[in-house]
Amino acid sequence: MPLPPTLAIRPLRRVDARVSVPGSKSLTNRALITAALAEGDSTLSGCLVAEDSEVMVRALRALGIAVAISGTTMTVSGQGGRVPAARAELDLKLSGTSIRFLTALVALGRGRFVLDGNARMRERPIQDLLDALTALGVKATSQLQTGCPPVVVEAAGLPGGEAVLAGGSSSQYLSALLMAAPYAQTPVTLTVSGELPSKPFVDMTLKLMADFGVEVARDGYRRFEVPVGRYAARAYAVEGDAMAAGYLWAAAALTGGRVEVTNVGASSVQGDKRLAEVLAEMGCAVTWSETSCTVRGTGRLRGGTFDLNDMSDQAQTLAVVALFADAPVTITNIWNLRIKETDRLSALRAELSKLGARVEEGGDWITVHPLTAPPEGAVEIATYGDHRMAMAFALAGLRLPGVVIRDPACVGKTFPTFFEVLAALEPR
Numbered sequence: 001m002p003l004p005p006t007l008a009i010r011p012l013r014r015v016d017a018r019v020s021v022p023g024s025k026s027l028t029n030r031a032l033i034t035a036a037l038a039e040g041d042s043t044l045s046g047c048l049v050a051e052d053s054e055v056m057v058r059a060l061r062a063l064g065i066a067v068a069i070s071g072t073t074m075t076v077s078g079q080g081g082r083v084p085a086a087r088a089e090l091d092l093k094l095s096g097t098s099i100r101f102l103t104a105l106v107a108l109g110r111g112r113f114v115l116d117g118n119a120r121m122r123e124r125p126i127q128d129l130l131d132a133l134t135a136l137g138v139k140a141t142s143q144l145q146t147g148c149p150p151v152v153v154e155a156a157g158l159p160g161g162e163a164v165l166a167g168g169s170s171s172q173y174l175s176a177l178l179m180a181a182p183y184a185q186t187p188v189t190l191t192v193s194g195e196l197p198s199k200p201f202v203d204m205t206l207k208l209m210a211d212f213g214v215e216v217a218r219d220g221y222r223r224f225e226v227p228v229g230r231y232a233a234r235a236y237a238v239e240g241d242a243m244a245a246g247y248l249w250a251a252a253a254l255t256g257g258r259v260e261v262t263n264v265g266a267s268s269v270q271g272d273k274r275l276a277e278v279l280a281e282m283g284c285a286v287t288w289s290e291t292s293c294t295v296r297g298t299g300r301l302r303g304g305t306f307d308l309n310d311m312s313d314q315a316q317t318l319a320v321v322a323l324f325a326d327a328p329v330t331i332t333n334i335w336n337l338r339i340k341e342t343d344r345l346s347a348l349r350a351e352l353s354k355l356g357a358r359v360e361e362g363g364d365w366i367t368v369h370p371l372t373a374p375p376e377g378a379v380e381i382a383t384y385g386d387h388r389m390a391m392a393f394a395l396a397g398l399r400l401p402g403v404v405i406r407d408p409a410c411v412g413k414t415f416p417t418f419f420e421v422l423a424a425l426e427p428r
């Protein structure tokens, strides 16, 4: 059922649920890339089926790489590092992982490739990736000279060699280069300058590459040496999405209830699982098994200062939880929220303020003071085309009557069934 233009959230008390979340966006889109480069068929199970993976699949098909989908299983006919199409114009909408990963992948081909997205994507930087590709011998440019998409790659294979990557804005550039690099003509050495955000995503990339048979030598997050190599086609099971799990754990924290997420656990490679630890620091009871994690709200949420540089997609979730803490919550080291689906720091301040919260915003931090009184009447929350604004603010609606989410359909980027799952978190 399509979602209406606005959606009123129904408050819930003491949720008690055992749920699984959709497949990880980050792992689905990485596995699609390594499977596309491997020789032969890879079967990826538990994939995310949502806009961000759909645009990736459509793009791979346009490049001549077949992907068959049955439910959440995707079978990719890898082309052994070849990119069959000689030209393509790819619309990656608002998917950062897709446009970054594919910009590096098409460099392995021969021909002219244009990669573009929606209006907001045309404001999201990609120049640092283009500069590193240029240093590796690729003709890759920002078509409108904005440092943002559309990107044009005039590909003639990836010569390889050494490049310095400015790492300060996004880890996705590094992940993109690493995954394509085994198919360069000579080994690739990448040195990262600046302080890389979102570091666990780089570990995830290296783990996935190793799972597909290519080991990278590294010196921390500074230097990476990628040998010439080949991925081996394989069956691969995608974990549940830890960012998606975050909303459900937060629902337990906020309602004094209990939620077990059955497909994100202690063995997960996703750094975003640490949100459960932050909720534990705030006062929740959290228990882990290898494959699942249960958060129990205790009725008390402490404030504090939390550095979310390694999992900034959880910042909006934590900022909404903060409304109901007993002291202010400061979230630090999250500058790059400003270049995501929207400027998330400004968006948070604007929408939290509508609920009546006192909010302070700095260049790379935000402080949310606890709500002293619920808002009077309904409050319509703007979501700025950002799935995480919609999902995080829906959590406020579990506690406050009258929260209305504008453009709820934007959750389709990574969690199309979010509102159904949320509404089903009833006490058993």
Ligand SMILES: O=C(O)C1=C[C@@H](OP(=O)(O)O)[C@@H](O)[C@H](O)C1
Residues within 6 Å of the ligand: 025, 026, 027, 097, 169, 170, 171, 172, 175, 197, 198, 201, 312, 313, 336
């Ligand atoms: O590599 C990935 O899969 C991602 C890395 C992070 O981006 P940045 O590295 O740009 O912070 C994260 O916010 C994004 O949702 C997914």
Ligand SMILES: C=C(OP(=O)(O)O)C(=O)O
Residues within 6 Å of the ligand: 094, 095, 096, 097, 098, 313, 340, 341, 388, 414
């Ligand atoms: C930042 C995000 O996505 P991306 O950069 O992949 O568009 C996100 O999903 O919150």
